[in-house]
Amino acid sequence: MTFKNPVTTASGCFGYGEEFKDFYDLGLLGGIFVKAVTGSNREGNKYPRMAETPSGMLNSVGLQNKGVDNFCKVIYPKIKNFNTEIIVNVSGSTIDEYVMVAERINELEGIPAIELNISCPNVKEGGMAFGVVPSTATKVTRAVRDVYKKVLMVKLSPNVTSISEIAKAVVDGGADVLTLINTLLGMAINAETQRPVISTITGGLSGPAIKPVALRMVWQVFKAVKIPIVGLGGIMNATDAIEFMLAGSSVIQVGTANFIDPMVAPKIIEGINEYLDRHNIASARDIIGALKVC
């Protein structure tokens, strides 16, 4: 599959795209990674689900969604004709659930790829548990690979000792593309009430605060594996996006930044083009992994 440009939007930060039609033409985007889809309806975690932190935020949404059946029947028909690539973020609590969802999405003609979310820190079972141990990461990837015939992306958790080890395990499982990073596990406390700010105590940290960690992981994985990388984590502007591409990302995702500026994704597309012009670089492809280290 190809993207018309390297700028896409991150799962959980862009809904199913529909809300952003009120702001701009979605056809401008390279692609949209829609909100996590699970086997059946999930109410998600209790309110409050977020906390603001220095240059970032914690969330604990907990995969709220109406399930894959609803996705296929209600949501898919509304979004399949967006003039951009739609990738479904597939989540679950068991390998069977991941497989079941992937099988159903496999049938949808308008969806060229799935992004296997083995890195959600905000659900009790499943999610991140799969993504932090190499053997289970391989196992769930392989199980989905067996049933999913199109492009299989796997989204990695940064909450690990060695991201390249996990990346290799997922490549062993048959992934075509790696997405990194999901959120860092964090916590916020209200000193006045002496209580955690979010209902689940801990949640996922996103935003510019995590950019240095994300860039480092993209770089480490870029050196460790040969498949393409979708990079994200704190991208707020074109400069950030370019840094992720230099570190080895073929495509980038914009997540939390959508909350600060709903127009940010088109602005990043423009900014990358200006950068390429200014540096006399023919194509965005030419800066992928082009970091000069000596």
Place this chain on the structure above:
Amino acid sequence: MTFKNPVTTASGCFGYGEEFKDFYDLGLLGGIFVKAVTGSNREGNKYPRMAETPSGMLNSVGLQNKGVDNFCKVIYPKIKNFNTEIIVNVSGSTIDEYVMVAERINELEGIPAIELNISCPNVKEGGMAFGVVPSTATKVTRAVRDVYKKVLMVKLSPNVTSISEIAKAVVDGGADVLTLINTLLGMAINAETQRPVISTITGGLSGPAIKPVALRMVWQVFKAVKIPIVGLGGIMNATDAIEFMLAGSSVIQVGTANFIDPMVAPKIIEGINEYLDRHNIASARDIIGALKVC
């Protein structure tokens, strides 16, 4: 050992304390964790060693110091009579080096404790390598425990899948106190020059950006082990310090904040006292681990 108050300063962010005598009376502090000391002289990493990041910074100093012999003969006599606790941050590349340094520091009467740094991300061998694998974490702790007779603190790396597993491993090795966290491994890129900002490509992320991760780890470890915790990571003011105490820290360290405001540590001491007064809490001890989670 006891501290006159819970506010101390973090290793690598306060030199040997001397520079801060130009700003305030060091006797105000609960304690000072001095810069890492290694077996012999280290020149550290090449310039540039730092990058500014959103709400934080990367550093890659690489344990520059003149070695333990110089510490004992030249530095110790100058600092031993500071009217506050002086704790030495002990680093090394091999277990033998850690042991050798600890043995030498053990002889210094005015030093009540060492902080074993098994978490420095900025040196090639040793440092963090010891701190991210439970078995080696136990091993180095035990080796030092055998020769060090006073209070043994061990400083943990946040770059791990399970901080509580590492914490338990270090407790097994005989640690008396745990310090957490050291820096998160990160990276910064200059998009214009297409080069890494710091000479070592990756470095250690500190400052408010990492506070949510640090708080989460303190809380997880507080629930997992029974020994006292020294908490740090992005503490900029009294509210942050109180959050770390609520999460389970008996003592807190102020690191990067010293660079933004050299007067910050005394201000935090004052702010904690105001908080305790305002909430009618008799002693700072009463808020340690007092987070209300139901």
Place this chain on the structure above:
Amino acid sequence: MKKFAHDFKVVTNNRLNTRHFVLELQAALPLPEILPGQFVQVLVHNSPPTFLRRPFSIHFVDYAKNTLRLLVQVKGEGSRHMGLLQTGDNLNLVYPLGNAFSVPSSNKVLLVGGGAGVAPLMFMGDYLNRKNLRPDFLVGFRSGDEVSQIDEYSKYGKVFLSTDDGSMGEKGFVTQHSVFKQTPLPYDRIYCCGPDAMMHAVSKLAAEKGVPCEVSLENFMACGYGVCLCCIVQTDKGNERTCIEGPVFDAARLKWQSNG
């Protein structure tokens, strides 16, 4: 409905009292249609601790001057910083967001507000007047020195006043005001905005008296336009988004206990 992210110019910043101020903001392009109950997401520039936008109800819309107003209570860094804005400064808003109060079919309407929660009621009063309806207002404040803009509200309808300490109007919470002592309540609908506890109390009272009640919630928000799922409230339909399905909800549909 089309939404925008635009810079507005501060026309005036009027301090009402130590904790409240009103910003009048002018748009560069003609304002779209805005409904009472809707809100904006404010980008607090240059305040280092303020990463996310801050939601504020639309306090008033003046299409002739192409301005809208926000009534802001100083809570933390974001609102404090907004209080420092001066004439001519820029402020970026995402707007108009959320649903709106329903349009009542009769004159017999009570608008209940507490503290900064009165914000959307001014706009609602003006809106109802334009539809030839005159509501009653019941507004509560902490104490007399926070009472403000009563003359303004009076333009749009009769105003009942209460303060917690009794220093102006009737003493006590709005739910203790004599307006609510009437049986039956002479209203066909109540619209309420204020602190959670107040909205809960008002909606309970309204239910007891058999009067439909709408409340405007102030749940914490990340995006404000429906994509993050952080602002959810439990209703009879499960989790709904305060920023899209709300902020105005039929009080009878809410499961209050679980809300924060």
Place this chain on the structure above:
Amino acid sequence: MKKFAHDFKVVTNNRLNTRHFVLELQAALPLPEILPGQFVQVLVHNSPPTFLRRPFSIHFVDYAKNTLRLLVQVKGEGSRHMGLLQTGDNLNLVYPLGNAFSVPSSNKVLLVGGGAGVAPLMFMGDYLNRKNLRPDFLVGFRSGDEVSQIDEYSKYGKVFLSTDDGSMGEKGFVTQHSVFKQTPLPYDRIYCCGPDAMMHAVSKLAAEKGVPCEVSLENFMACGYGVCLCCIVQTDKGNERTCIEGPVFDAARLKWQSNG
């Protein structure tokens, strides 16, 4: 030497040209003794991308007015934000930091500066005048429209001027200026501050001509007061801290190639 972290009040903010401005800042308490070559660490309030302080040389000290001046070139967010400061605004400084230029024993002194690197030379000129010494200045700018404050420098000594494009003074870099064509060089000591490449070139030339040279480095700093070890420069003694052992170094002691 005692150091302080204090709020200063902006007295004036004078734009010199599109890229440079001079801030005059007044202390609330009497200024301590400050030496030419020393610097301050500026806290850039309310600029979200600016986390660390920013180091700036002390451009001038006026003990009578209890003020000091900074000459600032706009580079990134921090300096841009400082350019927006207005009379009466506060700016927090940590000061005085670093060592200082040596005090020469003769009149035959050349102060060489390029761009914003001229900053400490004004203070040095004044300082030398008070010691009854009159230095020569050699100042280089990108082009004529960036040349500024020549009258000021002229008060303290003779001024030679060069611009890269030749639009004012001699054309070329300072090292190409006719001052340096003299043999032997009529100076006992050269003091230099500016871009790294310029300082390197000047120090090489000075070495060739056998004239001692001091340079003021602008290494990136986190703390500015000796504790972070981020600002190091390789010298004949190993790694030294630019903020404590410097910023002024005897050029002959530096290992240039490794510096950045």
